[in-house]
Amino acid sequence: DTGVSQDPRHKITKRGQNVTFRCDPISEHNRLYWYRQTLGQGPEFLTYFQNEAQLEKSRLLSDRFSAERPKGSFSTLEIQRTEQGDSAMYLCASSSGQPGETQYFGPGTRLLVL
Amino acid sequence: AQSVTQPDIHITVSEGASLELRCNYSYGATPYLFWYVQSPGQGLQLLLKYFSGDTLVQGIKGFEAEFKRSQSSFNLRKPSVHWSDAAEYFCAVGATGSSNTGKLIFGQGTTLQVKP
Helix, strand or coil, rough: CCCCEEEEEEEEEECCCCCCEECCCCCCCCCCEEEECCCCCCCEEEEECCCCEEEEEEECCCCEEEECCCCCCCCEEEECCCCHHHCCEEEEEECCCCCCCCCEECCCEEEEEE | CCCCCCCEEEEEEEEECCEEECCECCCCCEEEEEEECCCCCEEEEEEEECCCCCCEEEEECCCEEEEEEEHEEEEECCCCHHHCCCEEEEEEEEEECCCCCCCCEECCCCEEEECC
C-alpha cells in the first residue's frame, strides 16, 4: 500500500490555459473521488468514480471541468480555459467501497491561476 | 440536505491542556461521521470514524470522539495536547444507505494552535 499519489503537486498557469491533474489511487480501491479545497474552507465534493464509471458530479463541476478514469485505475481531472476562481487545492481520495469505508486522501495538487 | 458545522474556526490551547473540537451535523438518518487532520502542505489523514456501535470511538494519536444523536454532534477530544497536534481539523459526514456514493460533506475546519 503506497497510498494515493497526485501529480503535479503544484501548478501555476495563466488564465485561459488548460491544465490536467493526475491521481493514482490505492491499487485495490474501486472508488475514486475528487474534491476541491479553497483557502480557509473544507474540501468540497466534485465527482466520484466506481471503477471506470463516473457516477456523480457536483454542480460545482462546470462544463470546463472533465474527469476520466479510463481503465478503472488512475484518474485525470482537466480544467479548460482556467479562471482565477479555479485557484484551489484539488484533492483525490480512494476507498474500497465497503460500508463505513475510509477515504484515503492524496497530498493534493495546488493550482494557482494568474 | 446534509451539512456539517464546526463552530470554532480557530482554537488556541496550551501544551498539555485538554482539547475539545465541536462538530454538529444535519442528516436525516444516522450518518457515517469522520474526523480528519490536515497539516500544512499535507493531505488529509483520518483520525477516527463512527458508523455504528459504541458511540465513543477511539482514534489515532490519542484522540477520541463521541457521537450524540440527540444533539447531532460528534465532538473530538484529547486529554493532553502536544505541540505536534497543531493543524487543521475537519469533521465530515458521509451518506448511509444502499445508494450512497460515499461522498463526504466537510465542515469548514478548525485551526488548532498550541502554545508552549
